[in-house]
Amino acid sequence: MTSGKPDESDVESVLPGVDSGNGSTDPTGSAGRVPRYPQQLEYQRSPSSPAPDQSQQLWEGNPWGARFTPTTEQTSRTEPSQTPPTRNEAPHAQPYQQPGGNRSFVPGSGTRLLTPLVFAGLALIVLLAAGVVGVVSWRNNNQHQTTGAPVTAADAVTGYLQALAAGDASKALGYLADRPASTSLMSDEVLAASAKSAPITGISVPAVKPEAQIVRASYRLGDRSVHSTFIAHRVNGRYLIENGFLTIDLSTLPSTLPLAVNGVRVTSNAVAVLPGSYTLTARSRYLGLAGDPVFTITGPQDVPTIAVRPELTTGGQHAVRAAVSAAVADCLDSTRIDAGCGLRLGDRAPDGSKIVDGTVRRRLSHGAKAKLDDLEATPDPADPRRATAPLGSGAVLTTARCQAKVRPGGSKKDSKKQKPVTRSCVISGTGTALATPLIDLSASDLRLSWQ
Numbered sequence: 001m002t003s004g005k006p007d008e009s010d011v012e013s014v015l016p017g018v019d020s021g022n023g024s025t026d027p028t029g030s031a032g033r034v035p036r037y038p039q040q041l042e043y044q045r046s047p048s049s050p051a052p053d054q055s056q057q058l059w060e061g062n063p064w065g066a067r068f069t070p071t072t073e074q075t076s077r078t079e080p081s082q083t084p085p086t087r088n089e090a091p092h093a094q095p096y097q098q099p100g101g102n103r104s105f106v107p108g109s110g111t112r113l114l115t116p117l118v119f120a121g122l123a124l125i126v127l128l129a130a131g132v133v134g135v136v137s138w139r140n141n142n143q144h145q146t147t148g149a150p151v152t153a154a155d156a157v158t159g160y161l162q163a164l165a166a167g168d169a170s171k172a173l174g175y176l177a178d179r180p181a182s183t184s185l186m187s188d189e190v191l192a193a194s195a196k197s198a199p200i201t202g203i204s205v206p207a208v209k210p211e212a213q214i215v216r217a218s219y220r221l222g223d224r225s226v227h228s229t230f231i232a233h234r235v236n237g238r239y240l241i242e243n244g245f246l247t248i249d250l251s252t253l254p255s256t257l258p259l260a261v262n263g264v265r266v267t268s269n270a271v272a273v274l275p276g277s278y279t280l281t282a283r284s285r286y287l288g289l290a291g292d293p294v295f296t297i298t299g300p301q302d303v304p305t306i307a308v309r310p311e312l313t314t315g316g317q318h319a320v321r322a323a324v325s326a327a328v329a330d331c332l333d334s335t336r337i338d339a340g341c342g343l344r345l346g347d348r349a350p351d352g353s354k355i356v357d358g359t360v361r362r363r364l365s366h367g368a369k370a371k372l373d374d375l376e377a378t379p380d381p382a383d384p385r386r387a388t389a390p391l392g393s394g395a396v397l398t399t400a401r402c403q404a405k406v407r408p409g410g411s412k413k414d415s416k417k418q419k420p421v422t423r424s425c426v427i428s429g430t431g432t433a434l435a436t437p438l439i440d441l442s443a444s445d446l447r448l449s450w451q
Contacts, residue, residue: 153232156239157215158205160230164274165200167191172274177233177240180247180272185261193262194276198222198296221298222277228299243300247272250306257310257384258283273297280308286316286441287384310384312377316441320377323446324389324437328372331434332362332396342435342450343396349425353402356422360400368394368434377439385442394434398427 156175163172169188173179180186202220215230232239251269253259259266260283261273280293291308312320331341337357338344348354364372371394377387402425435450 198277288313345431
């Protein structure tokens, strides 16, 4: 091609079957050819420059720079030609005529205008979806952080055991589905005493499925290896443990015995405790517990055996021995017929002479003195606040001044005028042995009575 104008044969079309300007179409023409349009070819040649005629406008997005004539009428969309393409012919856009004017354009030629809008819409949808996901995720995370709701039953058991190991009683109680009527033994102080005796370490809780309710956990309680099974249910969106505490029966111990567990006073025969180590003590100045007062709750399946009995402590025995010795000493110092401590004499000596009150002398036998020095008090099983201290053969050597009438060989009349003769006599029998002391241990100062 040598001329400055393009050869019409060189122009390839993507619009087969377009009106050539004389009202005819070429439905049988070969695909890829288009009738010649001088004006289109002119603007095809220089698509970036507008036509000299300013009344014509380039339609932005038209790749071929097609011109159209604006009209004053409203444009309305009409359906494209319904002529179907042939079997072997690819479908092509068909032109259609706008009513009321000679404006014509090719459907689909505005894809450049629609494409940014489509991408903008898609981007908006993606942003909205991401925002919804972000809000849901934030709400879920925020709810998890606020409520601490375990995701699975294993999470609940792990948090529960970790709270026990840390001595955080309130947090541990938060994992329980039900709380006992009294939580007096579920405090930080009680758990601290437990950790001092037998800390919880080596916690291992295998993961379970989200719907699982049975969790097997292992840990160490002091020097003991523990394997426990916990049951947890989902309650109000979180997992709670059903068997997280155990109730201990103390009814075998006397109800009058003041008791404490890990230093906290017990006010009931049934007490609820968490897994841990516990020491049972008597809240008394003089009493203790014989046997093994330390027991452990390793887990929900552990039912400890508490085999203890009340007894006087070493200090209590010393206090009782001192109180009884002091009371016996006072009784021995008395010269009255009734001196106390079970030392109450009759009015007459064994020989029938009258015992003079205020003249009695008493002293312990060697056996009674040895028994007093080794005195051992025993709490009453029915009421440990009272103790007895048998003295055995606590014989007391007793003498007194006794009066006896002496009848000389004179007349009866003379004998009536004679005064009674007073002499020393040995008293035996009733009132010459110490009674059994009864000690009231409920008061700070021991009170004694005798039987």
